[in-house]
Amino acid sequence: MRPLRDAQLGAFTFFASALPHDVCGSNGLPLTPNSIKILGRFQLLKTISHPRLCQYVDISRGKHERLVVVTEHYESSLNDFQKQRVLQIAYEALEGLEFMNKHGMVHRALNAQNVLMDGKGKVKLAKFGLYYMTDHGADVDFPIGYPSYLAPEVIAQGSVHPSDPSQGENPLPSGPKTDVWSLGVLLFELCAGRRLLQNIEISERLKFIITLGCIDDIVTVLAEEHGCLDAIRVSLKSITKKRFHSVLPSRPTPAELLVDPVFEGVSCLYAPFQQPVGLFSSSLRCAHLELPEDISQLCKDDDEEYLGERAIDEVYHLWCLAGGDLEKELTNKEIIQSKPPVCTLPKLKDVAGEAYYPLLEDEQSSLSQSNSSNELSCTVTLPLIIRERDTEYQLIRIILFDRLLKAYPYKKNLVWKEARVDIPPLIRGLAWAALLGVEGDIQAKYDSIDKDTPIPTDRQIEVDIPRCHQYDELLSSPQGHRKFRRVLKAWVVSHPDLVYWQGLDSLCAPFLWLNFNNEALAYACMSAFIPKYLYNFFLKDNSHVIQEYLTVFSQMIAFHDPELSNHLNEIGFIPDLYAIPWFLTMFTHVFPLHKIFHLWDTLLLGNSSFPFCIGVAILQQLRDRLLANGFNECILLFSDLPEIDIERCVRESINLFCWTPKSATYRQHAQPPKAQGDSSTNGFGKAANYYSSDYQDMPKTDLSREPLALSDLKAEVSPRISAEDLIDLCELSVGGQTKRSKASKPKILAVDIRSIEDFGRGHISGSISIPYSTAFSPDGELVQCPATGTLQSFRGRVIVVISHAMKSAFATHLVKVNYPRVTTLDGGINKMKPTGLLTVPSPQI
Structure with a gap:
């Protein structure tokens, strides 16, 4: 959107x-x-931006079908014009009308109060979207337009309501030539003097207009002002019936008028309007992002209105955060004023000027910390819900992200870094696209997809959409349903190897809501999200993918909360009964959109294993109730899931993620490794180094985890980890490589259950020996609980059980006695022998 500058924020209601x-x-x-x-319908109007049109900003829905519209506003209107500028005013108004026409819109409500003048005296057409957003007047009980300026063919239609079937054939919507008539009347009044005409008796006015040869076009408009419209219309129809019922009147369109010779001396004063280049397109774009060495030189003038250079929607967003209430403002103005400026826009005078020019690299800063910066550092530590309502904090975050996104993908890593702090809600859609790695000309790709030809999936989509997040006003609107259909169908058509499963609509909802006016971006984000987190979930036969996923999730529950895992297994409440909708929709079927936004802000920073941690975090919030209930009660509990604290869920998910060895969640049906050179990073805080990439993306070696048959995977309660993961976690040096910081990894304990003799021939440095034979008899019966002795002092660490072969009984028993974070080494000690990292004890002297 355009900067605010000398404009005001105005509002009108209907x-x-x-x-x-x-x-x-x-x-x-x-x-x-x-x-x-x-x-x-209004959402499209927010994307219509032109120097001759007042920018639409927002719409809110109140009680009793009230709507309040926020728009760019100016105090001056056509009533304040200078007569010598009539041609320029006409040309500027026609520019705005032509741009509207290109977008399939007609003003239909032109009058002197809706032709505003900005600070430079340029025309700004106000309320240009009223006719469009009301479906040509079908959704309101009042006529769109002012009778004195309506074209004769509009008046001839009468007051037939377009949606009323009892009125017979619906009238055709007004076309561009309707606005030409209205503009012509406005200009005629300006030239002739409206006050002069108003003082003339009706009979004299009619004679005057007759001398202009315009009786069939103008007389009806003038007659309306004196209460004789119906009588004049009846007599006039009998004289000029053909003219009144002409579908396309013989006047020119705005586009045709703009090239009329009368404007030859004016058109050269105006440069052609060029649409700004979007973030995702095939066109080259640039932004001046360099800052001087001494940034304070930019902020010398204390009186400069830095806020005025920010986009209108940003300023309005900040006003709302500062407590702005549209209906309250209109109430204070005794509803409704012709010029309703929002007067309580926060000045934000205390925000330091350097906040408007954020530095992208700390080492570039030559400024001392200002009070504003110190306050910002304190704000970062506050809960997210408070940060999102802090006006000054959001201003600074919006400006920073705006700057980073203008440099995307060059500054992609910094987008990741700042997203770990938080994402400003105003630009969440673009930030998500950057986190998902969306690039290129997404609009051209979306346009090339056939979204119109009927396909078998159409019926299922039609059934699902009216049930998907319909509590939300935007998604429940007819426009929302149409966009849902188009985006979902585009995905189905462009992925012929996959099928539409119920739940895909819920998965689409967050992307569509955030990118309501950019279907291409919603589609691109969805197409990038599914392969990363739901690879092959939408195969026609996805049972093997789902079953492997649920099995790994079951192992994650046992890994993080063995007591809860044991209880759920005992009562038979397995993940198959409740978790499929969780993962198939990435929790969008479980939580409302406002919670999904906060959850996915973090999910998009994690790799494909992060959803497991979210699932475990949800169970832990319900832990007490689950442990206290049996199967039937648990079924009832999940049929109407209790309120989940989403902020707590996010915090605990991150903690669980950082304690999970990355190979523990290996799935053979996950997304194959990406091409080398993908520099995307992720992670959380200190764990960023260890979790800098998805285990699935790591190149496979002899030390990697081996694929396992689903039946064998289900037989194991604890997850396996790879030999390379063990080497990394134990800080063992391979080939002289630098060790990673221990602060970035979970603490680990290697438990070698081989015999004392085998342990003495070679073992992993730092491991402890608990021979299997001391805990279990040859037939597998438990002899002595291994958790009551040596292990007790290491409780809480990640335990890796190491043996010759996979002896899961030892790990299974540890889980049974509620020992957390138990894993086994994939392939056993044999995987470690070729590495040369086994330690042999020195002989005793």
């Missing part, structure tokens, strides 16, 4: 027409309220 409460649609569901329809 009511949508109410629908009967006892009427349902053809699908058996209640009719969508007209206010919801208008809200959905």
Whole structure:
């Protein structure tokens, strides 16, 4: 959006027409309220940006079908014009009308108060989207337009309501030539003097217009002002019936007028409008991101309005955070004023000027820490919900992310770094796209997909959409449903090897909500998200993928919370009964959108194993109730999931993630390794080094985990870890490589269960020996609990059980006695022998 500069934020309100409460649609569901329809259509208006149009900013829905629209506003209007500028005013207005027409829109509400003037005296057309957002007036009970300026063909249609079937054939929507008539009347009034005409008797006015040869076009408009419209219309129809019922009147369109010779001396004063290059396109884009060595030189003028250079939607967002209330403002103005500026916009005067020019690298800073910077450091430590409502904090974060995204993908790593702190809600959609690695001309790719030809999946999509997050006003609107269909169908058509499963609509919802006016970006984000977190989940036969996923999840529960795992297994409450919707929709079927946004802000920073940690964190919030109940009670509990503290869930998920060895969640049906050179990074805090990439992406070696048959995987309670993971976690040096910092990894204990003799021939440095024979008899019966002795002092560490072959009984018993973080070494000690890292004790003298 354009910068605010000398503009104000204005608001106007109107009511949508109410629908009967006892009427349902053809699908058996209640009719969508007209206010919801208008809200959905309005979203497109936010993308219409032109120097001659007042920018639409937001819309809110109140009680009794009330809608409040926020828009760019100026105090001056056409009433304040200078007569010598008539041609320039006409040209500028036509520029705005032509741009609207290119987007399939007609103003239909032109009058002197809706042609505003900015600080430089340039035309700004206001309320240009009212006719479009109300479906050509179908969703409101009042006419769109001002009778004195309506074209004769519009007046001839009368007051037929477009959606009223009892009125017969619906009238055609107004076209571009309608606005030309309205503009012509405005200009005529300006030139002739409106006050002069108003003082002339009606009979004299009619004679005056007759002398202009315009009786059939103008007389109706003038007659309306004196209460004789109906009588004049009847007589006029009999004289000029053909003219009134002409579908396309013989006047020119705005585009045709702009090239008229009358504007030859004016058009040269205006440069052609060029649409700014978007973030994801095939066009080259640039932004001036360099800052002087001494940034304080940019902030010398204390009176400079830095906030005025920010986008209008940013300023409005900050106003809302500062406590702005649209309806309250209009109430204070005694609803409704012709010029309703929002007067309580926070000045943000205390924000230091350097905040508007964030540095991307700390070492470049030559400034001392300002009070504002110190306060920002304190704000970062506050809960996320408070940070998201802090006006100054959000201003600084928005500016920083805006700068980083302008340098995307060059500054991709810094986007990751800042996203670990938090993501400003205002630009979450673009930030997610950057985290998912979306690049290139996404619009061209989306446009090339056939979204119109019927396919077998259409019916299922039609059934699912009206049930998907329909509590949300935006997604429940007809526009939302149409966009849902297009994005989902685009994904299905462009992935012929996959199929539509129920739940895909829920998965699409966050991306569509964040990118409502950019279907291509919603599709691109969804297409990048699914391979990373849900690879092959949407195969026609996905049972082997789902079963492996659930088995690994079951092992994760045992790894992090063995007591809960033992209880759930005893009562038969397995993940198959509750977790499939969790993972198939990445929790979008479980949580409302506002919780999903916070959850996915963190999910997108983790690798493909992070969803397991989220699942365990959810179970741990329900832990007490699960441990106290049996199978039937647990089923009932999950049929109506209790309220989950999403911030606590995120914190605990990160902690669980950092305690999970990365190879413990290996799945052979996960996404294959990416091409070398993908520099995307992720991780959380100190664990960023260890978890800098997904285990699935690491090149496979002789020390990597081997694929395991599903039956064998299900037989093991504890997860396995690879030999390379063990080497890394034990800080063993391989080939002279530098060791990683211990602070970035979970603490580990290697437990060697081979015989004393085998242990003496070679073992991993730092491991302890607990021979299997001392704990279990030859037939596998437990002789002595291994957890009651040496292991007790190491409780809480990640325990890796090492043997010749895979003897899972030892690890299984540790889990049974509620020992957490138990794993086994994939391939046993044999995997370690070729490395030369086994230690042989020195002989005793």
